[in-house]
Amino acid sequence: MKRITIYIGYIILLVPVFSGCYKYKEPEMEPDAAYFRVFNSVSTSPDIIQGGNISTFFTFLMDPETDEKGIPVNATVKQDFFTTRELYSASYPINSGNSSEGHYVVDFTGRKIFSTTPVNFDYPGNAKVLTAPAINGFDMSAWAQVKSGKHRIVFVVRPKNNIPFTDLSKEIRSQVVIDTTVNYEKGEVYTMQILLRNMDKAEYGLYMRREKFVQEAFEDNKIYVGFVNLSGQRPRLADLGYYNLFPDKVSINYSFSTYQNAPTSEYTPLPGYNRNFYSTLATRMDTSISFMTLPLLGRDAFFEKDTLRNYFRVDDRNPLKAPATLPYADFYFSDGERPGGADGLFRMQCLANPSVLNTYRYGPFQGARSGTNLMPLLNQVVNANGKYHIYGTLNIMEIVYNKVYMMQIQRAINEVPK
Amino acid sequence: MRSSIKYTAAITLLLIMTGCIKEDGIPPKDSNYSSLRNLIANNFSFSLWYEAMQQAGVDTILDNSSNGYTLFVPDNNAFAKSGISRDSLRRISAAELKKMVQYHIMTGTTISAGIPQALNYGYTALNSQLLYTSTNQVDTALYINGVAVLQKDIMAKNGVIHALGQVLTPPPPTVQDLLTADPNYSCLVAGFRKFGIWDELRKPGPMVVLAPTNDAFAAHNLDEAAIEAMNPAEYRKAAFSAYLMDPVFFFIPNVFMAPPAGPFIQGDIYLLLERGSNGSDLRVKAVPWNYRSVEMQNRSIFYGDWVNFPFTSPGKLAANGIVHQAMDLYMIPDSVRIK
Numbered sequence: 001m002k003r004i005t006i007y008i009g010y011i012i013l014l015v016p017v018f019s020g021c022y023k024y025k026e027p028e029m030e031p032d033a034a035y036f037r038v039f040n041s042v043s044t045s046p047d048i049i050q051g052g053n054i055s056t057f058f059t060f061l062m063d064p065e066t067d068e069k070g071i072p073v074n075a076t077v078k079q080d081f082f083t084t085r086e087l088y089s090a091s092y093p094i095n096s097g098n099s100s101e102g103h104y105v106v107d108f109t110g111r112k113i114f115s116t117t118p119v120n121f122d123y124p125g126n127a128k129v130l131t132a133p134a135i136n137g138f139d140m141s142a143w144a145q146v147k148s149g150k151h152r153i154v155f156v157v158r159p160k161n162n163i164p165f166t167d168l169s170k171e172i173r174s175q176v177v178i179d180t181t182v183n184y185e186k187g188e189v190y191t192m193q194i195l196l197r198n199m200d201k202a203e204y205g206l207y208m209r210r211e212k213f214v215q216e217a218f219e220d221n222k223i224y225v226g227f228v229n230l231s232g233q234r235p236r237l238a239d240l241g242y243y244n245l246f247p248d249k250v251s252i253n254y255s256f257s258t259y260q261n262a263p264t265s266e267y268t269p270l271p272g273y274n275r276n277f278y279s280t281l282a283t284r285m286d287t288s289i290s291f292m293t294l295p296l297l298g299r300d301a302f303f304e305k306d307t308l309r310n311y312f313r314v315d316d317r318n319p320l321k322a323p324a325t326l327p328y329a330d331f332y333f334s335d336g337e338r339p340g341g342a343d344g345l346f347r348m349q350c351l352a353n354p355s356v357l358n359t360y361r362y363g364p365f366q367g368a369r370s371g372t373n374l375m376p377l378l379n380q381v382v383n384a385n386g387k388y389h390i391y392g393t394l395n396i397m398e399i400v401y402n403k404v405y406m407m408q409i410q411r412a413i414n415e416v417p418k
Numbered sequence: 419m420r421s422s423i424k425y426t427a428a429i430t431l432l433l434i435m436t437g438c439i440k441e442d443g444i445p446p447k448d449s450n451y452s453s454l455r456n457l458i459a460n461n462f463s464f465s466l467w468y469e470a471m472q473q474a475g476v477d478t479i480l481d482n483s484s485n486g487y488t489l490f491v492p493d494n495n496a497f498a499k500s501g502i503s504r505d506s507l508r509r510i511s512a513a514e515l516k517k518m519v520q521y522h523i524m525t526g527t528t529i530s531a532g533i534p535q536a537l538n539y540g541y542t543a544l545n546s547q548l549l550y551t552s553t554n555q556v557d558t559a560l561y562i563n564g565v566a567v568l569q570k571d572i573m574a575k576n577g578v579i580h581a582l583g584q585v586l587t588p589p590p591p592t593v594q595d596l597l598t599a600d601p602n603y604s605c606l607v608a609g610f611r612k613f614g615i616w617d618e619l620r621k622p623g624p625m626v627v628l629a630p631t632n633d634a635f636a637a638h639n640l641d642e643a644a645i646e647a648m649n650p651a652e653y654r655k656a657a658f659s660a661y662l663m664d665p666v667f668f669f670i671p672n673v674f675m676a677p678p679a680g681p682f683i684q685g686d687i688y689l690l691l692e693r694g695s696n697g698s699d700l701r702v703k704a705v706p707w708n709y710r711s712v713e714m715q716n717r718s719i720f721y722g723d724w725v726n727f728p729f730t731s732p733g734k735l736a737a738n739g740i741v742h743q744a745m746d747l748y749m750i751p752d753s754v755r756i757k
Contacts, residue, residue, distance in 0.1 A: 005424060008428070009424070009427070009428070012428060012431045013431065016431070016434065045676075045679075046537070046554065046556075046675070046676035047676050047677065047678050047679050048537060048666070048668045048672065048673055048675070048676040048677070048678060049663075049666045049668065049678045049682045049691065050678065050679070050680070050682070051679075053536060053537035053538070053554075053675075053676045054535070054536050055535055055554060055555055057535075057555075157534070157535075157536070158535075159531075159534065159535035159555070160535060160555040161531065161535075163531060168532070169528065169529075169531075169532030169533070171528070171532060171533065171534055171539070171541075172532065172533075172534045175534055175536070236683070237679060237680040240680065240683075240707075241710070242679055242680030242681075243679065243680075
């Protein structure tokens with residue numbers, strides 16, 4: 001009798017254990033995979049008398065199913081609530097853990113501005129999809145796998161609310177701004193962006209770049225930085241001085257500086273890295289990028305008596321904050337049509353902490369303007385297993401009208417350089 | 419004693435296993451709504467609208483049982499605001515009334531969440547003319563042809579009602595028709611004819627005419643005869659072309675859903691559009707292209723002062739543009755006289 005009771009007890013215990021969880025099927029690896037990532041690089045606000053009057057909130061669909069009238073209904077690969085990308089994006093999904101507070105930014109007055117809707121900054125972002133393996137020594141987990149070959153790419157303007165795409169009305173789903181077909185070759189890596197081709201007429205376009213850095217040979221002890229100009233047609237009001245935008249031909253110089261404690265406490269450019277000329281970006285929408293190289297410095301540049309040096313604090317508006325001491329690169333932008341004076345129009349300082357840069361709206365790069373704009377450090381400083389790791393990186397800086405978007409790709413050096 | 423513990427354990431486990439009910443999906447749509455006819459016939463503030471529908475013979479759609487209809491229903495206050503009383507309603511010809519009533523109705527049930535967040539999104543009304551909806555994330559209120567919807571989404575079994583603050587008028591084919599139909603604009607029409615702009619108002623558009631009334635011209639000692647007597651060679655064309663904005667299309671209350679980043683450039687002058695100091699109107703001023711230069715920046719009036727356009731006037735719609743009534747001149751013709 002007692003044994004039977006025990007058996008029954010076991011059965012009662014085991015039934016919930018075996019039936020409690022739903023076992024999800026693991027997605028299968030794509031045998032002929034290409035890899036792709038999508039950004040929304042449109043950041044204009046609607047303007048009723050010039051340019052478009054739609055918001056820059058999209059749904060991205062790949063190979064959508066359509067109804068009998070050709071209106072997209074759904075897609076297996078899609079990114080809904082697709083908002084303008086953040087200034088800084090890494091090569092792995094930095095937004096994969098969502099804050100319990102929801103997504104917010106902190107504005108100039110120190111107030112938290114919460115997003116009332118779900119937002120996604122890129123595809124795959126934090127979507128649960130198979131991603132690219134490490135290629136050419138780069139961490140590529142922000143690129144999704146896709147079957148190589150032809151794919152139809154559709155972008156639909158959607159309202160800023162929390163209704164998922166499939167529940168939107170057909171009038172909304174038919175607001176297609178981009179409908180095109182792309183071809184992915186096996187094993188290649190692609191970065192795609194929805195961009196404005198013409199701001200005055202609100203014409204959108206898709207920019208697709210086959211990333212060549214996965215084939216190129218890079219040296220371990222260097223940092224690579226490349227710029228590309230993805231601005232569309234210059235708006236009429238920019239020429240009249242109502243917008244402050246990057247010029248059509250952007251001329252770029254750069255410096256690389258380290259903090260010296262003696263004889264005075266200040267930054268000094270490294271010998272050979274003082275306002276060097278990088279390039280003049282004469283054409284726009286280029287799909288090949290030439291990289292400048294910066295040295296990967298030794299331990300002393302990053303640590304002071306075993307303590308990590310300081311970032312420039314974008315999260316602190318107090319003028320008496322601790323000064324920055326990490327080594328950094330500076331970029332000077334000037335008009336390629338009007339040479340002379342490397343100081344140029346704008347300056348960008350890569351000295352901020354990437355993990356907080358996207359949240360704070362008063363320190364970082366706000367748009368083309370005089371004064372110093374901050375962007376993240378070109379070295380990735382990662383604290384893992386109680387140890388700091390300093391990574392060299394490859395950085396693609398994309399100039400879009402008045403902003404610079406930084407895509408940082410981590411290079412797999414898992415130790416502090418000697 | 420021990421068996422009672424076992425029983426308790428067994429019962430607890432059973433409760434854990436069966437405790438949650440797994441519901442699948444979203445619960446079915448509530449179909450207990452009243453019919454469109456019930457909602458409209460029994461709502462006193464829609465009584466004039468109901469009468470108009472009956473008089474026009476359009477009320478049969480209220481009993482439909484297919485895809486439903488979307489009704490933009492002006493309430494009795496809206497009729498009063500548009501100067502339509504029960505009496506005058508009865509005197510409107512049946513054909514005209516039918517067209518007017520049908521302009522407030524579209525097929526299908528379109529709830530407010532189903533309307534794109536865009537400005538001037540065109541829907542086809544029952545009389546096959548376009549209705550323009552505007553809503554976006556800056557102003558989530560819904561506007562139909564620039565008229566604010568007072569109450570969105572009054573759901574019915576066979577359709578949906580959005581209550582409107584003003585009556586909509588079916589648009590005539592061109593802006594020319596609007597201006598000639600209204601004797602208040604005879605000075606402007608004379609000016610447009612004189613300066614060779616009149617024919618542009620027949621083009622497909624879109625365009626916006628910020629139309630000063632005869633009173634506005636009279637305040638600057640101009641009447642039809644005086645405008646007829648003007649010699650176009652002695653004035654810059656801007657004397658009258660400043661009142662035509664081309665190609666744009668906006669209703670006054672919607673301008674701040676998508677505020678302009680800079681001036682509108684019309685020929686050799688700029689039009690500045692901004693929110694008025696009281697916050698509830700749009701103001702417009704004409705300035706020369708170099709108004710921000712060192713020698714000009716301290717001057718405030720060039721061609722005329724700011725002219726206000728209240729949000730409450732949605733403007734008159736034609737198929738190729740909109741006419742907004744201006745109560746003063748922002749471009750005084752004498753200020754562009756060629757000396």
